[in-house]
Amino acid sequence: xxxxxxxxxxxxxxxxxxxxxxxxxxxxxxxxxxxxxxxxxxxxxxxxxxxxxxxxxxxxxxxxxxxxxxxxxxxxxxxxxxxxxxxxxxxxxxxxxxxxxxxxxxxxxxxxxxxxxxxxxxxxxxxxxxxx
Amino acid sequence: xxxxxxxxxxxxxxxxxxxxxxxxxxxxxxxxxxxxxxxxxxxxxxxxxxxxxxxxxxxxxxxxxxxxxxxxxxxxxxxxxxxxxxxxxxxxxxxxxxxxxxxxxxxxxxxxxxxxxxxxxxxxxxxxxxxxxxxxxxxxxxxxxxxxxxxxxxxxxxxxxxxxxxxxxxxxxxxxxxxxxxxxxxxxxxxxxxxxxxxxxxxxxxxxxxxxxxxxxxxxxxxxxxxxxxxxxxxxxxxxxxxxxxxxxxxxxxxxxxxxxxxxxxxxxxxxxxxxxxxxxxxxxxxxxxxxxxxxxxxxxxxxxxxxxxxxxxxxxxxxxxxxxxxxxxxxxxxxxxxxxxxxxxxxxxxxxxxxxxxxxxxxxxxxxxxxxxxxxxxxxxxxxxxxxxxxxxxxxxxxxxxxxxxxxxxxxxxxxxxxxxxxxxxxxxxxxxxxxxxxxxxxxxxxxxxxxxxxxxxxxxxxxxxxxxxxxxxxxxxxxxxxxxxxxxxxxxxxxxxxxxxxxxxxxxxxxxxxxxxxxxxxxxxxxxxxxxxxxxxxxxxxxxxxxxxxxxxxxxxxxxxxxxxxxxxxxxxxxxxxxxxxxxxxxxxxxxx
Numbered sequence: 001x002x003x004x005x006x007x008x009x010x011x012x013x014x015x016x017x018x019x020x021x022x023x024x025x026x027x028x029x030x031x032x033x034x035x036x037x038x039x040x041x042x043x044x045x046x047x048x049x050x051x052x053x054x055x056x057x058x059x060x061x062x063x064x065x066x067x068x069x070x071x072x073x074x075x076x077x078x079x080x081x082x083x084x085x086x087x088x089x090x091x092x093x094x095x096x097x098x099x100x101x102x103x104x105x106x107x108x109x110x111x112x113x114x115x116x117x118x119x120x121x122x123x124x125x126x127x128x129x130x131x132x
Numbered sequence: 133x134x135x136x137x138x139x140x141x142x143x144x145x146x147x148x149x150x151x152x153x154x155x156x157x158x159x160x161x162x163x164x165x166x167x168x169x170x171x172x173x174x175x176x177x178x179x180x181x182x183x184x185x186x187x188x189x190x191x192x193x194x195x196x197x198x199x200x201x202x203x204x205x206x207x208x209x210x211x212x213x214x215x216x217x218x219x220x221x222x223x224x225x226x227x228x229x230x231x232x233x234x235x236x237x238x239x240x241x242x243x244x245x246x247x248x249x250x251x252x253x254x255x256x257x258x259x260x261x262x263x264x265x266x267x268x269x270x271x272x273x274x275x276x277x278x279x280x281x282x283x284x285x286x287x288x289x290x291x292x293x294x295x296x297x298x299x300x301x302x303x304x305x306x307x308x309x310x311x312x313x314x315x316x317x318x319x320x321x322x323x324x325x326x327x328x329x330x331x332x333x334x335x336x337x338x339x340x341x342x343x344x345x346x347x348x349x350x351x352x353x354x355x356x357x358x359x360x361x362x363x364x365x366x367x368x369x370x371x372x373x374x375x376x377x378x379x380x381x382x383x384x385x386x387x388x389x390x391x392x393x394x395x396x397x398x399x400x401x402x403x404x405x406x407x408x409x410x411x412x413x414x415x416x417x418x419x420x421x422x423x424x425x426x427x428x429x430x431x432x433x434x435x436x437x438x439x440x441x442x443x444x445x446x447x448x449x450x451x452x453x454x455x456x457x458x459x460x461x462x463x464x465x466x467x468x469x470x471x472x473x474x475x476x477x478x479x480x481x482x483x484x485x486x487x488x489x490x491x492x493x494x495x496x497x498x499x500x501x502x503x504x505x506x507x508x509x510x511x512x513x514x515x516x517x518x519x520x521x522x523x524x525x526x527x528x529x530x531x532x533x534x535x536x537x538x539x540x541x542x543x544x545x546x547x548x549x550x551x552x553x554x555x556x557x558x559x560x561x562x563x564x565x566x567x568x569x570x571x572x573x574x575x576x577x578x579x580x581x582x583x584x585x586x587x588x589x590x591x592x593x594x595x596x597x598x599x600x601x602x603x604x605x606x607x608x609x610x611x612x613x614x615x616x617x618x619x620x621x622x623x624x625x626x627x628x629x630x631x632x633x634x635x636x637x638x639x640x641x642x643x644x645x646x647x648x649x650x651x652x653x654x655x656x657x658x659x660x661x662x663x664x665x666x667x668x669x670x671x672x673x674x675x676x677x678x679x680x681x682x683x684x685x686x687x688x689x690x691x692x693x694x695x696x697x698x699x700x701x702x703x704x705x706x707x708x709x710x711x712x713x714x715x716x717x718x719x720x721x722x723x724x725x726x727x
Contacts, residue, residue: 002388003386003387003388003391004387004388004389004395005388005395005396006274006277006278006395006396006397008395009265009270009274009387009389009395010274012262012265013265013266013268013271016262016263016265016266017266020266033254033255033257035254037253037336037337037340037341037372038333038336038340038370038372038373039333039337041372067257068257068259069253069254069255069256069257069258069341070252070253070254070256070258070337070340070341070342071253071254071337071340071341071495072253072254073250073253073254073337073494073495073496073497074492074494075487075493075494075495076491076492076493076494077178077492080254082254085134087134088134088193089138089192089193094178112134112135113135113173114138114173114175115175116175116176117143117176117177117178118177118178119140119175119177119178120177120178121140121177121178121180121181121190123243123245123247123494123496124243124245124246124247124250124497125243125246125247126247126251126255127246127247127248127251127461128251128252128255128267128268
């Protein structure tokens with residue numbers, strides 16, 4: 001990658017934001033974020049990640065961005081996974097084992113129905129997104 | 133078609149006891165009556181934390197938070213909110229009683245947490261610099277390099293009121309100013325990521341979730357004070373944090389955000405990672421510097437302070453991970469914005485690792501001025517198993533315990549210090565009625581004794597003597613006269629120890645003595661440990677009136693000291709009993725008595 005100038009950085013940020021906005025607008029891209037801090041991994045986040053990968057392929061689901069992220073802070077209910085489906089509020093799932101991962105894809109992603117007994121309240125608002 | 137709205141109903145044990153099942157049914161019934169079954173999904177969810185306000189429900193996507201809901205209120209909510217879209221503000225949680233002082237426009241939210249340090253944790257992929265940049269990452273560095281003079285950056289920090297988050301709470305701007313003012317060809321910037329308090333993991337999580345925020349902040353500091361080299365001192369026990377830092381540094385270098393002539397500004401800055409072997413004392417800044425230099429990690433007397441004479445004798449700014457993570461936000465949003473959060477001498481937020489006997493353990497970031505009660509009960513969801521709160525330990529081996537009567541204290545540096553605890557790096561351990569204060573203070577003292585570097589005698593000898601005395605008390609062989617000796621040694625250590633480790637080692641002892649002296653006396657005079665933690669002082673017996681003779685305790689006893697006939701009361705042979713407490717835990721009839 002080339003070294004950025006000041007304008008280069010600005011341009012890159014704008015492009016990235018535009019891309020994100022576009023993905024939101026087209027209403028197709030689904031994001032699944034798996035909390036993979038040390039604590040999440042110790043609680044089984046890697047197995048959940050594997051299950052997501054396997055079942056996305058098996059079910060032939062498209063337009064899904066599956067990513068790892070840092071700790072979301074809910075240590076007592078790790079592993080945690082955030083699911084962002086266009087047209088639905090972002091939902092944080094807790095204690096996601098391989099089986100729950102499959103159910104998230106079958107119900108939440110495919111049928112737009114939330115899962116019972118496993119949703120965790122998001123801990124705080126996003127100061128960057130909300131501009132607070 | 134997705135639903136239009138979602139109702140999340142907290143279904144934790146606390147809310148169940150308060151009738152959330154009835155609320156759940158009432159909502160469903162009313163939804164059918166109103167013909168909204170296809171538009172609204174009702175979901176049972178995990179604990180929201182607000183158990184004292186239960187049952188609680190949250191409506192998505194508008195995030196309305198209703199508390200103390202009953203079946204009648206639930207019906208109203210369906211009719212008004214879900215059917216007509218009108219929020220019933222009289223049932224909505226009122227956050228105005230909270231003592232924290234957030235005066236940000238549009239910020240009126242039920243949540244007690246406010247995330248500045250953890251703004252990107254759990255939101256971005258920490259191994260992709262683009263995601264950081266897309267969320268305004270490196271815009272603070274850009275602003276610093278092209279729009280601000282070093283003095284203006286320091287002024288912004290001064291306005292923000294940011295103080296060190298690693299323990300002592302020294303104003304960050306002063307540290308930077310001191311280093312900036314020294315004339316020197318070489319200066320250094322250091323990140324202290326040697327997090328070592330038992331139960332603390334804020335810094336690890338911050339680095340694992342958002343490594344670029346640290347790199348950006350260090351580069352800003354380098355520009356401000358005139359340093360072109362930085363070190364991140366991190367313990368080798370944090371392999372994932374190290375890996376993510378390495379990736380982040382590499383990506384930043386590739387994009388020219390580290391290295392020579394950053395963004396074409398002419399400013400050079402580089403960062404190197406140094407691994408620590410995990411000695412607790414290396415979190416002390418002079419010991420940390422010695423360790424980076426390749427020497428044995430031992431503290432040096434201050435002054436000179438590292439700000440003027442630090443790494444390799446050069447002026448050095450050392451800040452803790454959490455302090456660094458605040459810096460970019462302060463520059464992008466302004467010091468005034470930051471100062472509007474928090475209270476008097478403590479501004480911004482603090483991240484705590486909330487652990488111990490609390491229902492929702494986890495990483496929490498709250499505005500300064502939030503009360504301990506809000507953290508334990510509103511965020512933490514109260515004490516596990518419905519037990520009684522006894523105390524909360526803040527600040528690890530350098531901190532102290534805070535009993536129930538001070539739970540409403542707004543969190544701030546001075547407030548906690550007045551109570552005999554410290555803010556420290558942010559470990560909060562919740563204790564219930566089953567925790568013995570002598571045992572707790574012994575635990576922290578043992579830790580401090582193990583970690584003492586041995587350089588100065590007050591810490592090396594004093595710690596050991598204190599520990600011996602506490603050990604005797606916990607075994608029932610302590611003498612009442614020794615209470616005075618304990619206090620004397622504590623004060624001597626506080627006064628005469630070389631570094632923070634030794635000076636603060638007595639804190640757990642002194643604070644438990646301050647609030648729970650009667651427990652010490654009980655151990656010495658009555659030879660009793662009410663909490664049942666000090667083994668030597670506990671006896672287990674079986675109450676014949678309650679024992680039904682199931683024999684479970686006898687099966688589980690590891691030394692086979694319980695005997696009896698089925699369906700008749702069993703007995704414990706005291707001469708063989710090792711007081712492990714297994715019988716007490718397994719008995720379903722409360723027949724085992726612990727005294």
